[in-house]
Amino acid sequence: xxxxxxxxxxxxxxxxxxxxxxxxxxxxxxxxxxxxxxxxxxxxxxxxxxxxxxxxxxxxxxxxxxxxxxxxxxxxxxxxxxxxxxxxxxxxxxxxxxxxxxxxxxxxxxxxxxxxxxxxxxxxxxxxxxxxxxxxxxxxxxxxxxxxxxxxxxxxxxxxxxxxxxxxxxxxxxxxxxxxxxxxxxxxxxxxxxxxxxxxxxxxxxxxxxxxxxxxxxxxxxxxxxxxxxxxxxxxxxxxxxxxxxxxxxxxxxxxxxxxxxxxxxxxxxxxxxxxxxxxxxxxxxxxxxxxxxxxxxxxxxxxxxxxxxxxxxxxxxxxxxxxxxxxxxxxxxxxxxxxxxxxxxxxxxxxxxxxxxxxxxxxxxxxxxxxxxxxxxxxxxxxxxxxxxxxxxxxxxxxxxxxxxxxxxxxxxxxxxxxxxxxxxxxxxxxxxxxxxxxxxxxxxxxxxxxxxxxxxxxxxxxxxxxxxxxxxxxxxxxxxxxxxxxxxxxxxxxxxxxxxxxxxxxxxxxxxxxxxxxxxxxxxxxxxxxxxxxxxxxxxxxxxxxxxxxxxxxxxxxxxxxxxxxxxxxxxxxxx
Amino acid sequence: xxxxxxxxxxxxxxxxxxxxxxxxxxxxxxxxxxxxxxxxxxxxxxxxxxxxxxxxxxxxxxxxxxxxxxxxxxxxxxxxxxxxxxxxxxxxxxxxxxxxxxxxxxxxxxxxxxxxxx
Amino acid sequence: xxxxxxxxxxxxxxxxxxxxxxxxxxxxxxxxxxxxxxxxxxxxxxxxxxxxxxxxxxxxxxxxxxxxxxxxxxxxxxxxxxxxxxxxxxxxxxxxxxxxxxxxxxxxxxxxxxxxxxxxxxxxxxxxxxxxxxxxxxxxxxxxxxxxxxxxxxxxxxxxxxxxxxxxxxxxxxxxxxxxxxxxxxxxxxxxxxxxxxxxxxxxxxxxxxxxxxxxxxxxxxxxxxxxxxxxxxxxxxxxxxxxxxxxxx
Numbered sequence: 001x002x003x004x005x006x007x008x009x010x011x012x013x014x015x016x017x018x019x020x021x022x023x024x025x026x027x028x029x030x031x032x033x034x035x036x037x038x039x040x041x042x043x044x045x046x047x048x049x050x051x052x053x054x055x056x057x058x059x060x061x062x063x064x065x066x067x068x069x070x071x072x073x074x075x076x077x078x079x080x081x082x083x084x085x086x087x088x089x090x091x092x093x094x095x096x097x098x099x100x101x102x103x104x105x106x107x108x109x110x111x112x113x114x115x116x117x118x119x120x121x122x123x124x125x126x127x128x129x130x131x132x133x134x135x136x137x138x139x140x141x142x143x144x145x146x147x148x149x150x151x152x153x154x155x156x157x158x159x160x161x162x163x164x165x166x167x168x169x170x171x172x173x174x175x176x177x178x179x180x181x182x183x184x185x186x187x188x189x190x191x192x193x194x195x196x197x198x199x200x201x202x203x204x205x206x207x208x209x210x211x212x213x214x215x216x217x218x219x220x221x222x223x224x225x226x227x228x229x230x231x232x233x234x235x236x237x238x239x240x241x242x243x244x245x246x247x248x249x250x251x252x253x254x255x256x257x258x259x260x261x262x263x264x265x266x267x268x269x270x271x272x273x274x275x276x277x278x279x280x281x282x283x284x285x286x287x288x289x290x291x292x293x294x295x296x297x298x299x300x301x302x303x304x305x306x307x308x309x310x311x312x313x314x315x316x317x318x319x320x321x322x323x324x325x326x327x328x329x330x331x332x333x334x335x336x337x338x339x340x341x342x343x344x345x346x347x348x349x350x351x352x353x354x355x356x357x358x359x360x361x362x363x364x365x366x367x368x369x370x371x372x373x374x375x376x377x378x379x380x381x382x383x384x385x386x387x388x389x390x391x392x393x394x395x396x397x398x399x400x401x402x403x404x405x406x407x408x409x410x411x412x413x414x415x416x417x418x419x420x421x422x423x424x425x426x427x428x429x430x431x432x433x434x435x436x437x438x439x440x441x442x443x444x445x446x447x448x449x450x451x452x453x454x455x456x457x458x459x460x461x462x463x464x465x466x467x468x469x470x471x472x473x474x475x476x477x478x479x480x481x482x483x484x485x486x487x488x489x490x491x492x493x494x495x496x497x498x499x500x501x502x503x504x505x506x507x508x509x510x511x512x513x514x515x516x517x518x519x520x521x522x523x524x525x526x527x528x529x530x531x532x533x534x535x536x537x538x539x540x541x542x543x544x545x546x547x548x549x550x551x552x553x554x555x556x557x558x559x560x561x562x563x564x565x566x567x568x569x570x571x572x573x574x575x576x577x578x
Numbered sequence: 579x580x581x582x583x584x585x586x587x588x589x590x591x592x593x594x595x596x597x598x599x600x601x602x603x604x605x606x607x608x609x610x611x612x613x614x615x616x617x618x619x620x621x622x623x624x625x626x627x628x629x630x631x632x633x634x635x636x637x638x639x640x641x642x643x644x645x646x647x648x649x650x651x652x653x654x655x656x657x658x659x660x661x662x663x664x665x666x667x668x669x670x671x672x673x674x675x676x677x678x679x680x681x682x683x684x685x686x687x688x689x690x691x692x693x694x695x696x
Numbered sequence: 697x698x699x700x701x702x703x704x705x706x707x708x709x710x711x712x713x714x715x716x717x718x719x720x721x722x723x724x725x726x727x728x729x730x731x732x733x734x735x736x737x738x739x740x741x742x743x744x745x746x747x748x749x750x751x752x753x754x755x756x757x758x759x760x761x762x763x764x765x766x767x768x769x770x771x772x773x774x775x776x777x778x779x780x781x782x783x784x785x786x787x788x789x790x791x792x793x794x795x796x797x798x799x800x801x802x803x804x805x806x807x808x809x810x811x812x813x814x815x816x817x818x819x820x821x822x823x824x825x826x827x828x829x830x831x832x833x834x835x836x837x838x839x840x841x842x843x844x845x846x847x848x849x850x851x852x853x854x855x856x857x858x859x860x861x862x863x864x865x866x867x868x869x870x871x872x873x874x875x876x877x878x879x880x881x882x883x884x885x886x887x888x889x890x891x892x893x894x895x896x897x898x899x900x901x902x903x904x905x906x907x908x909x910x911x912x913x914x915x916x917x918x919x920x921x922x923x924x925x926x927x928x929x930x931x932x933x934x935x936x937x938x939x940x941x942x943x944x945x946x
């Protein structure tokens with residue numbers, strides 16, 4: 001009754017799987033069928049391509065910055081070019097990569113699959129979202145080609161509104177449109193998760209990835225309009241010479257910072273919450289254990305989303321912000337640590353006594369936990385008013401938010417891409433290269449950003465390319481680490497592409513995971529499931545302590561048989577369930 | 579099962595059609611409140627003027643939401659989202675707390691918070 | 697755990713028996729109840745983004761009024777409370793007719809839908825007409841923010857203030873602060889006006905489709921969603937009116 005497995009490869013070695021006949025990928029192959037698709041899976045692929053493109057551009061800008069910083073006297077770039085370079089890096093990475101990365105790629109692909117729906121609630125809105133994104137990307141690219149901006153991604157006034165004579169307005173219009181692209185995705189997810197869950201898929205049977213997407217969407221819907229209209233006010237100020245944010249004309253520049261961070265601090269949680277969702281999925285699957293404290297993780301997700309809206313003022317401790325406000329913001333910022341810590345402890349407890357399999361996605365997920373913990377804990381230094389006055393606008397801040405955004409959000413994104421790659425493409429990638437890349441990313445990342453904590457603590461301000469010579473060692477170390485990190489990010493690009501061409505066909509459920517998305521073919525058919533699934537089991541229904549037993553428990557033998565023609569149980573029960 | 583279910587809910591929804599009198603009463607109340615707010619604006623109540631104007635506006639908005647937009651008969655989910663919109667709108671006014679509290683009793687050494695804006 | 701138990705607990709059991717498939721139902725939904733709920737919640741979450749959108753401007757308004765109360769009192773005298781008042785009446789009336797149009801759509805009454813949509817659209821045009829008159833006045837008074845902006849105070853009675861009567865070039869409030877007031881006025885009423893225009897486009901489209909019995913309009917939800925949107929536009933004006941036209945003080 002059982003098929004032969006080894007611990008690391010659930011499927012018999014050298015076993016091949018026939019490709020499923022009807023998938024979303026081969027449903028139609030014209031360019032038009034892709035560009036006018038309503039299928040959430042195809043839109044996810046479109047997003048994956050465009051997001052990767054802008055990630056590469058942002059990475060290029062980062063490489064130039066790191067190259068420039070190897071020398072204390074700035075040998076390569078003019079002052080203004082350097083300013084434009086870090087602005088380009090920030091704008092590409094924040095607005096065109098980090099914010100849409102997991103929601104628009106993995107979320108788009110997985111939300112309907114995980115809740116057992118045929119598609120998102122509004123497929124056309126979903127497609128419009130991608131077109132808005134590409135329009136925004138095009139405008140921002142145009143702005144870059146016309147000379148870029150030198151304001152940094154934060155567009156602080158009155159510099160951006162009164163003084164900078166770079167392409168601020170064009171960039172802002174681009175970011176405005178990008179905002180509406182994410183609002184469209186957010187509304188779609190909220191409605192889909194509320195109304196389109198399969199029969200039996202109660203809120204507390206939802207995978208935590210869905211909870212994370214839901215919380216993220218709520219933040220997007222509530223926050224993005226704020227920054228959109230605030231930036232539009234900057235454009236109007238520039239065009240008409242009015243000073244809502246300029247003190248000499250009667251306005252208040254601190255108001256800009258308030259409004260900007262009212263969105264942009266929660267935006268950090270837009271970046272990190274989906275990664276936390278991915279991590280919950282991966283950790284549970286590769287520990288072969290039910291996630292520890294499911295409801296605690298679910299509610300801490302919502303708590304982070306709500307508390308994240310109450311802490312924006314901690315970016316403004318050294319402005320003229322009232323010290324009473326600062327104190328309140330400081331205290332609430334500390335409170336955010338509580339739900340974050342709950343998550344970290346629960347993941348750790350999940351791994352404890354689990355049957356851990358150190359696959360590539362698991363390596364990314366473990367990396368996420370470590371890096372996020374460092375990023376989160378250093379955040380407490382910045383949440384304390386006294387230390388923040390010393391650390392504001394130093395490399396300590398730079399290192400802190402890179403630990404959260406790159407170490408956290410990017411690790412989660414890569415982990416998720418690796419975890420669901422067989423489902424998305426139907427192909428298996430090379431596990432050896434993947435593990436190597438995961439290791440290189442982790443090492444390279446720490447080499448790049450850990451020295452920045454130290455040099456920041458010593459007083460190196462951010463956004464300068466001239467610096468005292470005693471800081472050079474740190475910067476060279478950081479740049480060396482950046483090249484390792486770059487290698488770790490280029491390698492997946494190669495082997496993942498290679499897997500599309502020469503990769504082996506993936507089975508429906510290569511990781512023996514229990515989510516609904518694994519119960520359809522790899523890649524799934526256009527309407528996701530042959531029949532609407534009825535959910536009768538809890539999320540993460542892994543049987544603990546006995547990996548062999550767990551593998552049997554999680555697989556749905558009849559389904560595997562139907563979709564692949566493989567008879568894993570060897571009992572000749574072909575076509576057992578129609 | 580689902581088609582049947584849809585039919586009944588669709589019917590139910592059609593039966594929930596709002597009554598004309600309810601709409602006209604709401605309309606009358608809105609008009610009355612508008613006249614009230616104009617009347618109050620021409621009297622001087624000092625700082626209370628703003629409060630009165632905003633309270634009346636809030637009442638009017640609530641009437642529109644509950645009766646014209648039919649949130650009163652809507653699902654819990656609709657109520658939730660209507661409420662979230664309002665709550666977050668108020669939450670954003672937390673920004674104003676900074677400006678109100680700047681003039682509070684200064685702590686020695688904190689008289690002039692640094693004014694350099696980055 | 698036996699295999700049989702697994703296939704039942706983890707099984708996918710179809711219930712795809714759409715014997716009487718509603719023609720209005722989109723492919724991704726299981727039934728009409730689900731679709732209706734999705735549309736309503738989707739519209740509401742969109743309206744929440746709109747609330748936050750306008751919210752920023754209300755905060756900018758509040759702060760600047762807090763910082764420059766005198767300028768706001770002085771500048772608001774350039775706005776005619778009767779224009780604002782009539783526009784409020786027009787918009788409230790249009791909200792009523794829109795609610796009646798939604799009711800007609802739920803009852804699938806074609807004539808009533810057409811009549812009430814027509815009244816609503818006419819009200820919207822009336823609103824925009826009065827706004828155009830107001831904007832034109834402001835243009836002639838050089839109150840459009842930008843290069844041509846030139847502020848002159850008016851007194852409480854409507855004529856030039858005592859100071860300005862003596863020296864018309866002189867204003868008793870800083871030009872920059874007056875400009876902030878008028879920027880907010882034009883930005884907020886302008887953004888609201890854009891929403892009115894979008895509303896007109898939506899309602900006109902629906903009107904034409906209902907007129908020619910497009911199958912689309914057999915589904916009442918489209919009118920209902922246009923209605924939700926239109927009531928939201930009304931609510932924004934309910935707040936804009938007292939904030940700009942009714943600032944009390946000397």
